[in-house]
Amino acid sequence: MISLVANVVILCQLIVLASVPDHVVLKGRLMAARYAGSSEEVAMTAVYCFASSAGTGSQAIGFRTWETHPVGWYYLPGGAGNYSIIFSNPAGFMRPIVLTNQFVKPGDVVDRKLSPVFDYGDFYEGAWDTKAATDYYQTFIARGTSITQVGFKLATDGVDGAGPRGQNILISIHEKGKGTPDKWKQVGPAAVVLDVDCGGPKNYWWSGGWDSGQIPTEPGKTYAVHLKAETKGGSFQVFWRADEDKMSDCYRIGQDGKAGWQGHKMCMAVGSDCDGLLIPYNKRVQKKFVEFAGFDKSWSQTYVAQGRGLASVILYAATSGVQPSIMKQRVRVSVRQGGPGGEIVGTEKIAIGNGNYTGDASWGVFGVSFAPGEVPLEPGKTYAVEFESIENYDTLHGFVNIKGMVSDDKPGFNPYRKVPPDDYKRGTAYRKCTDKQPFDLDMQIVEYRSEPRNSR
Numbered sequence: 001m002i003s004l005v006a007n008v009v010i011l012c013q014l015i016v017l018a019s020v021p022d023h024v025v026l027k028g029r030l031m032a033a034r035y036a037g038s039s040e041e042v043a044m045t046a047v048y049c050f051a052s053s054a055g056t057g058s059q060a061i062g063f064r065t066w067e068t069h070p071v072g073w074y075y076l077p078g079g080a081g082n083y084s085i086i087f088s089n090p091a092g093f094m095r096p097i098v099l100t101n102q103f104v105k106p107g108d109v110v111d112r113k114l115s116p117v118f119d120y121g122d123f124y125e126g127a128w129d130t131k132a133a134t135d136y137y138q139t140f141i142a143r144g145t146s147i148t149q150v151g152f153k154l155a156t157d158g159v160d161g162a163g164p165r166g167q168n169i170l171i172s173i174h175e176k177g178k179g180t181p182d183k184w185k186q187v188g189p190a191a192v193v194l195d196v197d198c199g200g201p202k203n204y205w206w207s208g209g210w211d212s213g214q215i216p217t218e219p220g221k222t223y224a225v226h227l228k229a230e231t232k233g234g235s236f237q238v239f240w241r242a243d244e245d246k247m248s249d250c251y252r253i254g255q256d257g258k259a260g261w262q263g264h265k266m267c268m269a270v271g272s273d274c275d276g277l278l279i280p281y282n283k284r285v286q287k288k289f290v291e292f293a294g295f296d297k298s299w300s301q302t303y304v305a306q307g308r309g310l311a312s313v314i315l316y317a318a319t320s321g322v323q324p325s326i327m328k329q330r331v332r333v334s335v336r337q338g339g340p341g342g343e344i345v346g347t348e349k350i351a352i353g354n355g356n357y358t359g360d361a362s363w364g365v366f367g368v369s370f371a372p373g374e375v376p377l378e379p380g381k382t383y384a385v386e387f388e389s390i391e392n393y394d395t396l397h398g399f400v401n402i403k404g405m406v407s408d409d410k411p412g413f414n415p416y417r418k419v420p421p422d423d424y425k426r427g428t429a430y431r432k433c434t435d436k437q438p439f440d441l442d443m444q445i446v447e448y449r450s451e452p453r454n455s456r
Contacts, residue, residue, distance in 0.1 A: 024104040024110070026078070026085065028073075028111050028112040029072045029074070029114070030043065032121060046065060047087050048062070048354055048365060050368055055347070058349060059330060059350040061078045062353065065087075080105050082101060084098065084100045087116075088312065092149075092207055092286075093271065095118065096312070097117075100371060118270055119272045119274065120138070121268075122241060124239065126239075128155035128238060133236070135253040138248070138266040139224045141223075142219055142221055143274040144275070145273050146272060147173055147188075147217055148209055148210055148273060148279050149208075150171050150268070153268075157198040163199055170227070173223055173226070174226055181224040182251070182259065189210070191210060211279060212278040235255045239266070241267070242263060249261050276450065277307075277449060278306045281445035283442060285418070288419065288442065289318075292415075293437070297389050298387060299386075299432075301429050302382055302427035303424065304383075305381055306447060309448040312368065313443065314444045315331075315441060316416040317365065317366055318413070318416070321361050323391075325355075330350050330366075332387070332388045333349050333368050334385075338381075338382055338384075340433045346374050359401055372448055384433070385445065389411040396410070415429075417429075417442060423439075
C-alpha cells in the first residue's frame with residue numbers, strides 16, 4: 001500500500017511538471033524479449049535511471065523503472081538541453097544502457113522503448129527441471145570482450161522448499177575445450193551469490209558480477225556459465241525451456257551423478273563489454289544495504305580507469321532519519337586525478353538520490369551521468385571519485401520526520417560498504433576525502449571505452 005501511494009504521489013508531481021511549457025519529458029519502457037525469437041516481452045523493473053544535461057554543475061534527474069503497472073516504465077521530466085542518460089541496477093543482472101546526445105527542446109515529449117543487450121538472454125519461467133542437480137552449465141556465444149553480469153532464476157533453492165533457508169551459489173565462466181563443459185577451463189574468478197532463497201514470494205532473480213577484464217572472452221567463441229552450490233554436494237533446480245538449438249544447450253550433472261546434454265535453455269541472462277562501455281568498478285555481490293561506512297559530509301573512492309571517459313557513477317547510501325528523503329538530497333560528484341587531493345578532472349556534476357523513504361529512514365542510491373568528453377580519463381591511471389553533500393541550513397532546517405524529530409541541520413550521508421567477499425584491491429575509500437579507510441564503497445562506475453567525443 002505504501003509503494004502504491006508513493007507511486008500515485010510521484011505520478012501527480014510528474015504530471016504537474018510536464019504541464020509547464022518549458023519542460024521536456026523523456027519517458028518510455030525498458031523491455032526485453034522473453035527469449036530469442038519470441039514476440040513476448042518482459043519488463044526490466046527496479047532499474048535506476050539518471051539523466052544529466054551537458055555542462056558543469058547540472059543536476060541529475062532520477063527515476064526507477066516501475067514494478068507496478070505499467071511495468072518497466074520510466075519518466076524523466078526536465079528542462080531543454082542535451083542529455084546523457086544511464087539505466088542501471090548495479091545489484092542486478094542487466095547490463096547498463098547509456099544514451100548520449102539526447103537533444104530536446106522546450107515542449108518535447110520523447111517516448112521510446114529500450115532493450116538491454118545480452119550475450120545470452122532467456123526469461124522463460126514456464127517449465128523447470130523436475131529433478132535436483134548439483135551442476136548446470138549453460139553454453140552461449142560471447143559477443144563482448146569481458147563478462148560483467150550473470151543473472152539466473154531457480155525453481156527451488158534445494159534447501160527447504162518454500163522455507164526461510166537458502167544457500168550460496170557460485171557462478172563461474174568456462175571456455176569451450178575438449179569434452180563436456182565440466183572439463184572446460186575456467187576463465188577468471190567465480191562470483192558468489194549469497195543466501196539464494198527461492199521460497200514463495202522470495203523467488204527473485206539472483207545475480208553476480210565482475211569488473212571489466214576479470215572474465216576475458218573472445219567474441220564469437222563458445223563459453224559456459226556454471227552454477228553450483230558453494231557447499232559440496234548441494235543441489236537445486238532451474239527454470240528452463242526445451243529448445244533444439246545446439247548452439248547454446250544446457251549440460252546437467254544430476255544429484256545421482258548422471259550427466260548429459262539436456263536440449264534445454266536455462267532461464268538466465270549474461271551481459272558483457274560488447275557495447276562500447278566498460279565497468280572498471282562493479283558491484284560484484286548482489287546483496288546490498290548491509291553495513292554503513294559512516295555519516296559524513298563527504299566521501300571518496302579511488303580506482304584505476306580502463307576507459308577514455310566517465311559515463312556514470314551510482315553510489316549506495318542512506319541519509320539521516322532527521323533529514324528529508326534521499327530523493328530530495330543531492331551530492332556533488334567530482335573526479336580527482338591521482339587520488340584525494342589531486343586536481344579535478346573535467347566537469348563536476350550534481351547527483352540526485354533515489355530510493356525508499358519510511359518517514360524516519362531513507363536509503364537507496366545517489367546517481368549521475370556524464371556526456372562523452374566531460375570527464376576524460378587515461379587508462380591505467382588512478383582517480384578518486386568524490387561525493388560531497390550540497391545540502392545546507394536552508395534545505396534542512398525545519399524538517400520534521402514522522403516521529404516528530406526535528407532536523408539537526410547537519411548535511412551529510414552514509415554510504416554503504418561493499419558486501420564481503422566483494423572488494424576492490426586497486427583502491428580504497430576515504431572519509432572526508434582525506435581519511436583512508438580499510439574498505440571500499442558499494443558503488444558502480446561505468447566508462448566510455450573509446451576516445452570521448454560529443455556533439456555540441
